[in-house]
Amino acid sequence: MENPTTSPPDEKSLDRHAFVLKRLSNKNHRYTTGRHRLVDALAGSDKPLTLPDIVAIAPDLAASSVYRNLEVLEQCGVVKRIASGRDHAHFELAEPLLSHHHHLVCTECGAIEDVRLDDEVEELLDQRLNLVAARASFKPLHHSLDLHGHCANCEGLL
Amino acid sequence: MENPTTSPPDEKSLDRHAFVLKRLSNKNHRYTTGRHRLVDALAGSDKPLTLPDIVAIAPDLAASSVYRNLEVLEQCGVVKRIASGRDHAHFELAEPLLSHHHHLVCTECGAIEDVRLDDEVEELLDQRLNLVAARASFKPLHHSLDLHGHCANCEGLL
DNA sequence: TTGCTTGCAAATGATTTGCACTGCT
DNA sequence: AGCAGTGCAAATCATTTGCAAGCAA
Numbered sequence A, B: 001m002e003n004p005t006t007s008p009p010d011e012k013s014l015d016r017h018a019f020v021l022k023r024l025s026n027k028n029h030r031y032t033t034g035r036h037r038l039v040d041a042l043a044g045s046d047k048p049l050t051l052p053d054i055v056a057i058a059p060d061l062a063a064s065s066v067y068r069n070l071e072v073l074e075q076c077g078v079v080k081r082i083a084s085g086r087d088h089a090h091f092e093l094a095e096p097l098l099s100h101h102h103h104l105v106c107t108e109c110g111a112i113e114d115v116r117l118d119d120e121v122e123e124l125l126d127q128r129l130n131l132v133a134a135r136a137s138f139k140p141l142h143h144s145l146d147l148h149g150h151c152a153n154c155e156g157l158l
Numbered sequence C: 001t002t003g004c005t006t007g008c009a010a011a012t013g014a015t016t017t018g019c020a021c022t023g024c025t
Numbered sequence D: 001a002g003c004a005g006t007g008c009a010a011a012t013c014a015t016t017t018g019c020a021a022g023c024a025a
Helices: A011-026 A033-043 A051-057 A063-075 A119-135 A152-157 B011-026 B033-043 B051-057 B063-075 B119-135 B152-157
Strands: A079-082 A090-093 A102-106 A112-115 A139-150 B079-082 B090-093 B102-106 B112-115 B139-150
Touching: A011 A033, A011 A063, A033 A051, A033 A063, A033 A090, A051 A063, A063 A079, A112 B119, A119 A139, A119 B112, A119 B119, A119 B139, A139 B119, B011 B033, B011 B063, B033 B051, B033 B063, B033 B090, B051 B063, B063 B079, B119 B139
Parallel strands: A102 A139, B102 B139
Antiparallel strands: A079 A090, A102 A112, A139 B139, B079 B090, B102 B112
16 A cells, blocks of 8 residues: 555565575476566565455466465465465465564454564474474464454444 | 364264354354365365365365355354465364464465464464554454475475 | 254355466576 | 477366345344
């Protein structure tokens, strides 16, 4: 809402693209303009986007290609998919590109907001999760922590 | 896998059904045999079930009715939906019927396992989450914490 | 009885896929 | 040149819905 269609080519953006390029190259994929635009769209938002969101930001991207590229980028560890249950899935840049955070998920309208926790809490959490994972012979990759409830707007309408 | 199709009518089961009945009545819904069977199916598993899982356990339940009833039970706070992203959603009994727990989600095969954390950690977590929620004027209802990674089986195959 | 529930079949809608074309490398 | 990537349209498939018949209160 407050972001331009394309990010300015600042330092952060350069780093980001270098990173994505490396990840794609590792798996013998090309960093095409379409993928570039997709990454820019995700980078330009402070919250996870749905496919309609993405296409609204970059109207010349074909929906099917966006889905295909989200899949490729997900497998390269550049994009993370967030299943909200109802209707469209949400997508955001993955961990190395976005600092570790969690989500406030509105159960009424499906809106998703980013939030961060103290390192102290995160550390404790990881510690305990690693413990229970080990107990189940489960190899942990990452955790996701969401707070479900009503956003300010929906709570007002109830 | 290790559970019978219907739970024995032990004390726990009686409590459970009394609870579900009350929740349904509150919203002027009936506790029909189909819903009874559905709750039994979910109660008889130690992990969240997909629709195919449920229909496999209770083959005489019509898929459409199961979906409708899962929805009703979800709105009554009896069932919780877990969006796994890929393919089918998973369903489990909600908090008052199942003690608070989290999930180990296998990113390879989609399997979900239940795990529990210390009360101490849970308390700290809720405390911090309430804090960030308040900051965003967000009314918290519950949190979900999943650990994503590879289950023992998939890790073996990789 | 009354109208919530159900089952079947058909509809919906997000995501995926086939295929011919485009454009990197 | 050669093959990954794209766009369009058509296909897929979990989930939802319309409607006539069934069952709980």
